Amino acid sequence: KLFHLGMFEIGRPLGKGKFGRVYLARERSSSFICALKVLYKSELQHGSGVEKQVRREIEIQSNLRHPNILKLYGHFHDSKRIFLILEFAGKGELYKHLRREERFPEWKAAQYIAQMASALRYLHRKHVIHRDIKPENILMGIHGEIKISDFGWSVHAPNNRRATLCGTLDYLPPEMIGSGSRNNYYNEKVDLWSLGVLTYEFLVGEAPFEDTPIMTQKRIARADMTIPEWVSKEAKDLIKKLLVLDPEKRLPLEEVQSHPWIVKHCVKGERRANRDASK
Numbered sequence: 200k201l202f203h204l205g206m207f208e209i210g211r212p213l214g215k216g217k218f219g220r221v222y223l224a225r226e227r228s229s230s231f232i233c234a235l236k237v238l239y240k241s242e243l244q245h246g247s248g249v250e251k252q253v254r255r256e257i258e259i260q261s262n263l264r265h266p267n268i269l270k271l272y273g274h275f276h277d278s279k280r281i282f283l284i285l286e287f288a289g290k291g292e293l294y295k296h297l298r299r300e301e302r303f304p305e306w307k308a309a310q311y312i313a314q315m316a317s318a319l320r321y322l323h324r325k326h327v328i329h330r331d332i333k334p335e336n337i338l339m340g341i342h343g344e345i346k347i348s349d350f351g352w353s354v355h356a357p358n359n360r361r362a363t364l365c366g367t368l369d370y371l372p373p374e375m376i377g378s379g380s381r382n383n384y385y386n387e388k389v390d391l392w393s394l395g396v397l398t399y400e401f402l403v404g405e406a407p408f409e410d411t412p413i414m415t416q417k418r419i420a421r422a423d424m425t426i427p428e429w430v431s432k433e434a435k436d437l438i439k440k441l442l443v444l445d446p447e448k449r450l451p452l453e454e455v456q457s458h459p460w461i462v463k464h465c466v467k468g469e470r471r472a473n474r475d476a477s478k
């Protein structure tokens with residue numbers, strides 16, 4: 200162990216980024232394994248939006264309990280740092296798996312989107328809007344289940360393809376880009392748009408509006424994307440029903456979960472056997 204911090208033995212650094220580092224850690228008395236995210240107060244400009252955002256995100260995250268949302272067990276701080284005690288997801292960052300595999304087979308993408316829809320339904324029922332759904336903000340547990348891990352200041356890997364000043368535009372819905380006045384209120388339908396972008400990226404290996412920043416904005420504003428012909432028609436149907444300019448016309452999460460593409464790949468084996476038997 201590198202060093203111990205009161206009740207924690209600190210293991211290897213898992214990764215580092217803009218706001219600090221993430222370490223593997225073990226709580227002494229219980230031997231409970233977790234991830235410790237260390238944020239330097241100096242890096243969170245005092246009294247700026249970021250410090251308040253940290254407090255708000257901790258407040259929200261502490262009250263969430265869902266298998267596809269990374270748990271925040273607690274937090275503490277010393278004079279210089281804030282420590283977040285987080286659930287440990289054994290298989291790390293989903294986007295690393297996506298880059299390595301280039302794209303996911305339809306059955307795997309459908310299972311991930313079903314888990315995301317379940318997590319987003321839970322969040323929206325609690326009036327929490329995620330606002331930043333993208334592969335970089337998703338971790339993978341040891342059983343391959345995915346966990347939304349965004350605190351609003353996700354850890355960016357050094358070789359993050361999208362390391363631009365304002366982060367990627369790829370996932371922003373039309374109602375949040377351009378037209379001068381960037382309205383800061385978020386309607387939960389923004390998450391439906393991002394879920395559509397995520398579905399596309401899982402299946403195709405790149406984001407649907409990926410281009411130069413200016414062109415990306417133009418293409419998002421017109422929902423100007425093409426889905427490769429080798430994508431199944433069911434998957435195309437779901438993507439088209441989520442990437443809709445009018446937020447009110449996007450497919451609700453309940454209907455995402457009952458969409459033929461999701462049902463086809465997520466119905467449990469035995470139920471499928473029964474279905475076949477009844478044919």
Ligand SMILES: COc1cccc(-c2nc(Nc3cc(C)[nH]n3)cc3ccccc23)c1
Nearest residue numbers: 213214215221234285286287288291354356
């Ligand atoms: C920049 O690369 C980063 C950054 C932050 C975490 C990882 C990482 N994380 C986790 N699990 C986690 C992380 C948290 C907050 N809970 N569970 C596992 C990994 C496994 C291999 C490599 C990397 C890993 C990488």
